[in-house]
Amino acid sequence: MNTQNQNSKLQDKRIILMGGTSGIGLATAKAAAEEGAQVIVVSSSQQRVDSALxxxxxSTAGYAVDLSKEQNIKAFFDGIGSFDHLVYTAAENISLxxxxDLELGKAHDYFNLRYWGALASIKYGAPHINQGGSISLMSGIANPRPGSGWLLGASICGAIEGLTRAMAVELAPVRVNAVSAGVVKTNLWNSIPEADREAYYKTVGEALLVKRVGEAEDIAQAFxxxxxxxxxxxxxxITDGGTVLV
Incomplete structure (x- = not known):
């Protein structure tokens, strides 16, 4: 193991990544592992767990847990033991x-994974976090800069940011923060046809101060x-390439 890993604050830390098998979660798992952390990735899909591993x-461990079910999340944390950091990035594909056109029943479902899953993970995971540990959640610039069609995304991001502040107070000295990402190239955009998706990335990127949209690795560095x-x-x-300024 190299000297950089030995000097890292993540060396030998046990990190649980809920949604850590693709996109930003997987990039964060890789970044933490490179710094010597013991990584545990969790996903609702066994196939994604196997692919991530x-x-x-x-040394990485992987678990398939239905993150839309509170009891499954509880059972996972009851059996995982103590750890140092919890990162929650689980999400379904982006849908504008x-x-x-809103159907309230489907709108309720959209919160299951992104918000209620995060809250359940905090509830059942926080008691197992070691001294000096943290919780990091996933938000986005749809909260301060929503576009047309982003009512659910903006609502969830706002809810996550409120949750972040409330939990930082309630769970202290456990640290609780969130990353607010801009447009990032991940599989969450796969519901949009590839040609349209690439055109969107190009248009958004050219308008940003950094002249590109984000990569999963950019957000992993924030986590x-x-x-x-x-x-x-x-x-x-906020890790958005300057989106809130343009």
Whole structure:
């Protein structure tokens, strides 16, 4: 193991990544593992768990847990033991919808994984977090800068940011933060045809200050920073390429 890993604040830390088998979650798992962390990835899909484990160190553990079910989340944390950091990035594909077309029943379902799953993970995971540990959640710039059709996305991001601040107070000294990401190239956009998706990335990227949309690895760096930064809690780390400024 190299000197950089030995000096890392994540060396030998036990990190649980809910939704850690694809996109931003998998990139974060890889980044943490590179710094010497013991990584545990969790997904609702056994196939995704198996695929992720191929890309991660042999020491990585993976579990298939239905993150839309509270009892399954409880059972997972009851059996996992103590750990240092919890990262929750689980989400379904992005779906744009307008208020006139909204079906409230489906809108309720959209919150199951992104919000209620996160809250259940906090409830059952927090008691097992070691001293100096943290919880990091996933938000997005749809909250401060919603576009047309983003009513559900903006609502969930706002809810996550409120939850972040409330939990930072209630669970102290466990640190609780969130990453607010801009447009990032991940599988969550796969419901949009590839040609349209690439055109969207190009249009958005050209308008940003950094002249590109994000990569999963960009957001992974934000998550590893929050795990290592011992004096930050209750904060929303905006990692958006300058979206809120343009």
């Amino acid at each position: 191929v890309e991660l160190p042999e 919808i307008y208020v006139n 590893t920073y929050l795990m290592k930064q011992q004096f930050t809690t209750g904060q929303i780390l």
